Amino acid sequence: MREVEATGQTVEEAIESALSQLKITKEDAEINIIDQGKKSLFGLFGGRPAIVQVKKAIDPVKEAQDFLLSVAREMGVEPTIEVKKNGRDIEFQLSGEKMALLIGKRGQTLNALQHLTQLAANRTSEQFLNIVLDAENYRARRKQTLTTLAQRLAEKALRTNRSVSLEPMPSYERKVIHTALVESTTVDTFSEGREPNRYIVISPK
Template identity: 55%
Template sequence: MREITATGPSVEEAVQSALTQLNTTRDRADITIVEEGKKGLFGLFGTKPSIVTVKMKYDPVEESTNFLKKVLTEMNIVAELETKVEGRNIFISISGEKTALIIGKRGQTLNSLQYLTQIVANRYSNQYLSVEIDAEGYREKRRETLEQLAERLAQKAMKTKQEVHLEPMPSFERKVMHSIISRFPEVETYSVGKEPNRSLVITPKKLKVTR
């Protein structure tokens, strides 16, 4: 329940009734007074109740974190979450048991958790939010792996004078690869396909065609 209309002898009592039904507090709600009410003559005749509409204000950080906790629980994983917010960026670090299961092959499970959690965060936000989920420092280790891969494949493209097609990667990993490969003046990159199967292609500059 996200919104409720409540009545009461006074505005305050109507508001309290709505807050109780929504199981929330005043600072987490938007309150609109529909009718201030009327006591009536001698408090008996012509009395009109106060009417208010109370709408929940959701915290996208809290909602996304709770979603992730619920998913991990469904996976029978006991873990601790540490959340940090910097502007429009939400960073969630997972620690505990079964981190290998959380990460998955080449980070596929972790990337899926991140994708879904970001959807939840933006569902409750009026501005775009970016979510990054890490587990036991995997992201930094993965970045080091991507740097080595990017350099090796850039060298391959320059040596063979042919395009090198990479496996599908999430957008943030493609950005890492693109950034590293941009250091090599003889090659460049472009992306092909549609999410979530969009992938990067490294090509010698003279071979690139318009797409």
């Protein structure tokens, strides 16, 4: 149950009744006062109860975290999740046993989980949230691998004097490649294709 309508002799009494039914605190509630109510004259007539509508406030980050945990458990993994917030950028740091299952080959499983978790978060969020999943510092290790790959393929493009196309990557991985070569005076980088098959091309200048 996420929403109730309650009555009371006062607004506060009606709110307390609704909170009790929802089993939440005032901090976790969205409250809409429908009727302030009116005291009866001499306690006999002319009065009416206060009416409020109270619903459980939805925390999109908590919703996303619960979703991720449920999917991980279906995969036989029970991760610990540390949440780091920086404005609309949310990072979930996963740790525990069997992290390799959540990362997958070249991070494909982690990327898929990240995409689904972001969808879960933005389903209830009023503003777009950018969700990043990391497990056992995989992102930093992948960034180093991609930076090395960018330099190596740039050298290949120059050596053969031909453009080199990389495999499809998510946008933040393509950004690593672009950043690694952004100051190059010998090659250009640009993206081609459509998501989720968008890829980078490294081309001699």
